[in-house]
Amino acid sequence: MKIGLDIMGGDYAPKANVLGAIAAHQSLKADEHLVLIGDTQQIKPLLSENGFNPDHFEYVHTDEIIGMGEHPTKAILQKPNSSISVGFQLLKEGKLDSFASAGNSGAMLVGAVFSVKTIPGIIRPCLSTIVPKLKGGIGLMLDVGANADCKPDTLLQFGILGSLYAENVMQIENPKVALMNIGEEDEKGNMLSLATFPLMKETKLFNFVGNVEGRDLFNDKADVIVCDGFTGNVMLKLAESFYVLTIKKGLKDEFFDRFNYENYGGSPVLGVNAPVLIGHGISSPEAIKNMIFQSRDMITSNLVGKIQAAFQ
């Protein structure tokens, strides 16, 4: 197994990325290889500084970087030697089994679709996020920003993707899938959710439990919450701002600790032909380490194969 990691992406790259890789190494099995993609002249000194044997990793040298503010499509096309472009090229060629980066999210989404392509039958790939649950455990919300405008059949597919992720990677049996809405009753909603509800109610492709509301993100009503990417992105950023607030205010609590994105690693891109993970821009070594584990879990569970089978 080859787990690809972009060493140049993220606000604290390359240092946080290299430290994350070192931290992950000791928990990886002998056949779980980490491939570091980036400027080896920057990577090697960081390894020796930490007394780490460079032979534990594989390296692919790149000499371009896609910046956080760059236009995704232009950057992918104009920087073929960037760590993100090279990572996707290797993923496409089967030389990597997964690719993860804490760099430019848009470039990661575009790169995933350009290189390994959308799984046949899937209308739009999406970006998911892991949410901690109050009573323990975790859940998934999707889409959180890849598709600002969605149609009912796209949301129905997000339900399938989320359910398969929850079942196979999070190991939740018969995951409860819900639709984010502005009321619990069947007839509540905007045009999109009203049109999506009957599709979800009728489907046998996942265990639909009905509508949930904004207040239900962290409770046990659903394991998987489906929404359009605009709503999901706004919710995710609002929730993050609360976490930041509790930190700033020194409010210590076990739940808010679990709310730390670092614990979960990255946001899985679902619906493309390979495991792809996008890390938070401010990814710390801990976050990078967990993104590596998440990459491994997506490979081991054969999530992509199961999604491909479901859409055949």
Place this chain on the structure above:
Amino acid sequence: MKIGLDIMGGDYAPKANVLGAIAAHQSLKADEHLVLIGDTQQIKPLLSENGFNPDHFEYVHTDEIIGMGEHPTKAILQKPNSSISVGFQLLKEGKLDSFASAGNSGAMLVGAVFSVKTIPGIIRPCLSTIVPKLKGGIGLMLDVGANADCKPDTLLQFGILGSLYAENVMQIENPKVALMNIGEEDEKGNMLSLATFPLMKETKLFNFVGNVEGRDLFNDKADVIVCDGFTGNVMLKLAESFYVLTIKKGLKDEFFDRFNYENYGGSPVLGVNAPVLIGHGISSPEAIKNMIFQSRDMITSNLVGKIQAAFQ
């Protein structure tokens, strides 16, 4: 001035409502009269229990109640003697200067539009909510649920309504108005926000400061945040759930205290020809008291007259 209050609406009615009215009374001026609308046979004993002179209030007896779960339009039409229907009838006849209730929100919205009507020139009235700001003070978010689907010109009007409320009732000079979006850049968004942005950028009707994101709800980037009612409702309920969490977990903090809806009273309905306020279903006496003060402030500031003038 006649401030109308529904005594029968809300989870803790009539008791919390009567206690809130009593609490408000001592801060009201001699010409600021409270009119209690509800079952006087239930109201009077509560006053005497609290040693309160019933002559301080005016009363309108009603013998029907619209329940929280009733269909708004049907309930308004089928229960003409309900406290909500009677309140709106009096508001329409000019026998009240404002009407507030913590009862069925949908019935309040329908009742407002049926009775005092939408202000000419306004496409859709909306529901706003007051949000505490981290550095002190308060802001306004709208719409939070009256219009699940919105068009760009509707959002533009929400900007005008919110700006006028912030300026006249919250007394914020030249309020900063922002569009809730999924990125700060001009070209970010879904179809709705992308089409709304240029309208807001060009308008001279309020001080548009650009896009804000979910994480900006409580900071000082904007005094007024405009969004469609689906997004606003989801955000409001998510934010409320955090407040409830901090309470449950015993996390004491000045900011989270200010987050308590009780401090602000109700949600102003903006865009109809009279001041209308909808209280939280779980309104306590404190919340009812503050909703009464908010009613008074909406009357005193002549907010409705100023909105009417702006749309002439």
